[in-house]
Amino acid sequence: MAQDRTYRRLTQTEAAFLYTEKPHTPMHIGGCSLYAGTFSKDELCSLIESRFDRLPQYRQKVVFAPLNIAHPTWEDDPDFDLDYHVDEVTLPPPADDRVISQVCSQVFSTPLDRDRPLWKLTLIHGRPDGDTMVLARVHQAMLEGVSGIDLMLVLHDLRPESERGSPSHDSWEPEAIPDAMTLLQEAVRDRMTEVVQWWADQSFQVFRSPLYGSRSARLSNALMSVIPTLVQPVPRTPFNAALSGQRQLTWLEFSFAEARFIRSVLRGTVNDVALTIIAGGIGRYLRTKGHNTEGLELRVASPVNLKRHEPRIRRGRRPADRTATMLIPLYVGITDPILRLSAQKATIEELYEQDQAGTFHTLQSLATCIPPAWQALAGQAPSMSALANTVVMNIPGPQVPLYLAGHKRHAFFPMGPLAARVGLFHAVASYNQKLSIGVTLDPQLIPDGWEYADCLKASFLELREAAERFSKRSANAAKSPADVRTSAA
Numbered sequence: 001m002a003q004d005r006t007y008r009r010l011t012q013t014e015a016a017f018l019y020t021e022k023p024h025t026p027m028h029i030g031g032c033s034l035y036a037g038t039f040s041k042d043e044l045c046s047l048i049e050s051r052f053d054r055l056p057q058y059r060q061k062v063v064f065a066p067l068n069i070a071h072p073t074w075e076d077d078p079d080f081d082l083d084y085h086v087d088e089v090t091l092p093p094p095a096d097d098r099v100i101s102q103v104c105s106q107v108f109s110t111p112l113d114r115d116r117p118l119w120k121l122t123l124i125h126g127r128p129d130g131d132t133m134v135l136a137r138v139h140q141a142m143l144e145g146v147s148g149i150d151l152m153l154v155l156h157d158l159r160p161e162s163e164r165g166s167p168s169h170d171s172w173e174p175e176a177i178p179d180a181m182t183l184l185q186e187a188v189r190d191r192m193t194e195v196v197q198w199w200a201d202q203s204f205q206v207f208r209s210p211l212y213g214s215r216s217a218r219l220s221n222a223l224m225s226v227i228p229t230l231v232q233p234v235p236r237t238p239f240n241a242a243l244s245g246q247r248q249l250t251w252l253e254f255s256f257a258e259a260r261f262i263r264s265v266l267r268g269t270v271n272d273v274a275l276t277i278i279a280g281g282i283g284r285y286l287r288t289k290g291h292n293t294e295g296l297e298l299r300v301a302s303p304v305n306l307k308r309h310e311p312r313i314r315r316g317r318r319p320a321d322r323t324a325t326m327l328i329p330l331y332v333g334i335t336d337p338i339l340r341l342s343a344q345k346a347t348i349e350e351l352y353e354q355d356q357a358g359t360f361h362t363l364q365s366l367a368t369c370i371p372p373a374w375q376a377l378a379g380q381a382p383s384m385s386a387l388a389n390t391v392v393m394n395i396p397g398p399q400v401p402l403y404l405a406g407h408k409r410h411a412f413f414p415m416g417p418l419a420a421r422v423g424l425f426h427a428v429a430s431y432n433q434k435l436s437i438g439v440t441l442d443p444q445l446i447p448d449g450w451e452y453a454d455c456l457k458a459s460f461l462e463l464r465e466a467a468e469r470f471s472k473r474s475a476n477a478a479k480s481p482a483d484v485r486t487s488a489a
Helices: 012-019 041-049 095-109 148-155 180-208 212-232 256-266 270-288 339-354 356-369 374-380 450-478 483-489
Strands: 029-036 060-063 073-076 088-090 118-125 133-137 248-256 300-306 323-330 390-395 407-415 424-431 434-441
Touching: 012 356, 012 374, 029 300, 041 118, 060 483, 088 256, 095 133, 095 450, 148 434, 180 356, 248 256, 248 390, 248 407, 248 450, 256 270, 256 339, 256 434, 270 300, 270 323, 270 339, 270 390, 270 424, 270 434, 270 450, 323 339, 323 356, 323 424, 339 356, 339 450, 407 424, 407 434, 434 450
Parallel strands: 088 118, 300 390, 390 424
Antiparallel strands: 029 133, 029 407, 060 073, 118 133, 248 434, 300 323, 424 434
């Protein structure tokens, strides 16, 4: 059954990633996965073909509307070639993490071809242990409407024995891309429908809810709380400048159990712990380069999922955007790890109470009134300033091992894009009792990414040791005098 064309049009957020993409700032995300043993490109292609029925968008490409009257649509690629989307390279020894990082960095800095579906996989062989690394690149325009974790589970199995369906590639018949006049007609219809629906929803909210007044008051208060953040420029750092076209990928991995230990002892969430580690790593790196960090507060942009699912979606309505961004102070100037975690935790709780993410989501929805052509034009304007110093994206994953074509996935290191004078991106992922941080940076702004990764590792060790000392002090303080006398005796 053909997919309803209504749902093929990109949402405003999805389209924004296309509008803001430039040759030197590709807007794809991805990651490096390490698998046990060796498998070939043919094996991987066979697996993908057998599961294409669950990945229909991976055979579709972006088609822009005439004159950008409406946002683009996903259309079947009549020339789809799976062989193009899966590459395979074998590196000469010693292919350690740093050598593989150089190859991945070069590949990751290359934009995806918009004339094809916006994804690619690269198999990398040559590691001394014989394991295989896979670098995945997927455009963010694809992932807004589909969970990245869901896509991961489609290609992976929960046990080594995979149950494959029959390859669906031979039976797949792509739908013809509509002609220009049909694209124009559908764009005009969908654009008018979108604006009218938005206007009706906003207008009738007054009559729908008796709490509209309090809702408006909360929104007004939230706006007043975020406006100072938006107008205040971010502090100057070496990694907030014009970006080059180069990228470097680095990564590191911690024990998820140790992260949970820190969280339980010092109170907070795993996200609080991750931000504290990153704040400590940035502060440590800046100090090694001679920068004074006393009292320094940077600003981090953190995408969040609002999970605003509609109870039902009427025909003709697109699924609503569910993402927003929080702007969070990053206390790189606090050298005491416990005080730094406490400050991060308190600030994040306050921002959640103020519903900062909801406020930004509301502001984002106002862009519905802006013609897509204007949005596309504004997206190509040069960035003169940045709203944040860095980005931290949190990707929760399964805490059990996954298997790809029978090969166990040992590790996953996520990667993200650089844009708008932000030359440092952190992607935090949890998988199989591990917590990993994938770092994307501009080597023209941060010359040695692995030195920065060492700073992050040192920040984690410092926080873990502080939590261990705090735990011991708390245990000793909890002992009664009788327990102390008995222990002494």
